[in-house]
Amino acid sequence: MRARDLIKTASPAAPLLNSIYRDDGLFWYALPMSSTYHGCRITVMGLGRFGGGTAAARYLADHGARVTVTDLRTEAELADELAALDDVPLEGIHVGGHRENDFVNTDMVVVSPAVAPSSPFLKMASFANVRLSSEIELFWNAKRSPIIGVTGTVGKSSTATLIADMLRAGGLGGHLGGNIGHSLLGEVDDIKPEDWVVLELSSFQLHGLRRLKVSPEIAVVTNFVPNHLNWHRTVEHYRQSKQTILAYQTPNDAAVLNADDLDVSRWETLGNRLTFSGGPSTQSTAIVKNGEIKLSHQEVSTSLTLPPTLDSPHQSQNAAAAATAALAAGVDIDAIATGLREFAPLPHRLEQVGQTLGRTFVDDSKSTTPRATVAAVEATPKPLRLIVGGADGDIDLRPLVDAAARSSVAIYLIGQTAIQIETLLRDFAPQARTIRCSTLRAAVLRAWGESRNGDTILLSPGCPSYGEFQDYRDRGMTFRECVADIAAEDSAQAA
Known part of the structure; x- marks a missing residue:
């Protein structure tokens, strides 16, 4: 039937x-x-x-x-x-x-x-x-191949994608699934035992895997900032769920940790600890400095140039995490370099989606946390007109407010958190120009109408999408449609 x-x-x-x-x-x-x-x-x-x-x-x-x-x-x-x-x-x-x-x-x-x-x-x-x-538990019970698991508050998707690209370039499988939006259940019987599988793992999925008392052979933690407290209820529950990725490792496994994150760097594991750093650490396996990643692991000692798509504070750390994990999996340097060179930004993650009359539109709808928006603001060319807000995830919005006030000529507020963000801005940055908008489309049109030649209009909400949208993809597609409408109207007027 x-x-x-x-x-x-x-x-x-x-x-x-x-x-x-x-x-x-x-x-x-x-x-x-x-x-x-x-x-x-x-x-x-x-x-x-x-x-x-x-x-x-x-x-x-x-x-x-x-x-x-x-x-x-x-x-x-x-x-x-x-x-x-x-x-x-x-x-x-x-x-x-x-x-x-x-x-x-x-x-x-x-x-x-x-x-x-x-x-x-x-x-x-x-x-x-x-x-x-859960779906991820079904996969874990059925899989026959080693796993590289990637978690963290931000950067999971890009890091997991980079690792999978490097594995594929090295002929080591690189099957990619999990929270990134692709289930591998339908492919599990075809994955070879010698292939590596890369899983992006959310705190929700890791909470389920804790019941199985399992951790991946290579575990990657990009960073940790309190999030999803409306689901986890406490920061400690969120942290404990994330720590599942390390909790059941053995001395034969590897833990790839962010040396610059004071919380993550102290997490316990029996796995072999490998770290990556944006520069402060001088003892890490991968260190980012001056547009390069310096790699030092066992017999490897080399530097790789970052392509423009990865040469930003946030993306370069993702690249360093990926390179460290790839080294731990046995990927050679040439394949790691290929993965870096051929990386394309993922949809809705700092993706340039249009340029009209000297204005650049950037879709970062995947930003559902304040830290992700902070990274986006740091990486985006100025002058900046920023669209933020969404559903209330019961998280601290002050980092978003601080970054927005310091770096934006105007801030356009949408969604359930608009009033909260506006109040924080009024208290901590009264000089910031804020405009509350009823919808995302209204915010885009307002930003466009007020913009000047050379401005960047960035959608980086820093909050979940639920309410006006089904998910971040729906939100990002709406933004793109608005940009397309603006471009079409401009072309019609020029004709």
């Missing part, structure tokens, strides 16, 4: 009975999985926006499981995800809400990383002794 023929809109769930739970909300069961899912009843909770849920449903169904998927979003909102499942034999699809039966009369629930542990439906499942798992 096709997916669209199974769709049912959920009725409201029955009221929850009061139950006793620990403060973390759930009793998780890290039971060993059997070698087959055949005949198991499995609920996939949340199809996700980047393919993880659909990949899990397809993988489990292909391995004989009786799969039901459930999501809070409506059929219309899930059109792409449901289309991707149209040829998958599923037992049911419940949209528009969750049903208690899907969480208590099942053998396992595969949980989307975005679902907080406080979810009442997860508490139902836990109370019913139902095993909780």
Whole structure:
């Protein structure tokens, strides 16, 4: 039966009975999985926006499981995800809400990383002794090859992509997946045991892997700044989740750590510690200085020139982290140099998307933390007109405010955090020019209307996208559409 023929809109769930739970909300069961899912009843909770849920449903169904998927979003909102499942034999699809039966009369629930542990439906499942798992756990249980895991508050995607490029250039696999938006579950049976896999790992995914008590053979930590506290609730819980990437390493493994981050540099691991630095450290495996990376590891001692795409404070550290991890994996210098030289900025990450009448538009919609915006502001040519704001992630916005006030001729505020940012700017930088805008489009048009020849208009929100947009990609595409409209109007007037 096709997916669209199974769709049912959920009725409201029955009221929850009061139950006793620990403060973390759930009793998780890290039971060993059997070698087959055949005949198991499995609920996939949340199809996700980047393919993880659909990949899990397809993988489990292909391995004989009786799969039901459930999501809070409506059929219309899930059109792409449901289309991707149209040829998958599923037992049911419940949209528009969750049903208690899907969480208590099942053998396992595969949980989307975005679902907080406080979810009442997860508490139902836990109370019913139902095993909780995730897409990344399914992959980990199935994989046969070594893993390079990359985490950190910012820089994960670029660093993971660079590592994968270097591995491929060296003929060592370089399969890339995880939080970067691509699930490797569908490819896991085709990945050779000798191939390296690169996984970008979010704090949510690492929180799940802690149940398995596993860490990657090579673990990379780019940096650490408190984030996602609306999910983790405390900084310590966020830190502990991140530290899972090191917690279960052995002396045969490698830990690639940021020597310039005083928090990360003290994290404990049994793995062989390798560090990278933007210059302060003189003892690191990779040191960035004057547009070059100096590498020193075992028999290797050389310097590589950074291409313009990586020659900024933020990107150069990502490049140093990637080069260190590649060395640990056995990649030769020529392949590392090729990976650096051929790197292309990822979509929505400091990506120049247009130039009109001397104005440059830069899409950094992937910036969902203040630290990412600070890095973007430092790397972007001035004069700068900055668009910031979004959903409230319960994080300290003062670093964003400080960078914006110091480096911008005008700051255009959008989203739920607009009032909060405006208040902080009024208190700490009353001289800053701020304009609150009702939508992103309004902000782009206002910035364009006030801009001058030579200005850069930068979208670097520093906050999650939820509210006006589905995700950072949706936000970035809206920005691009606005830029395209401006360019089209300018061309029409010039004709």
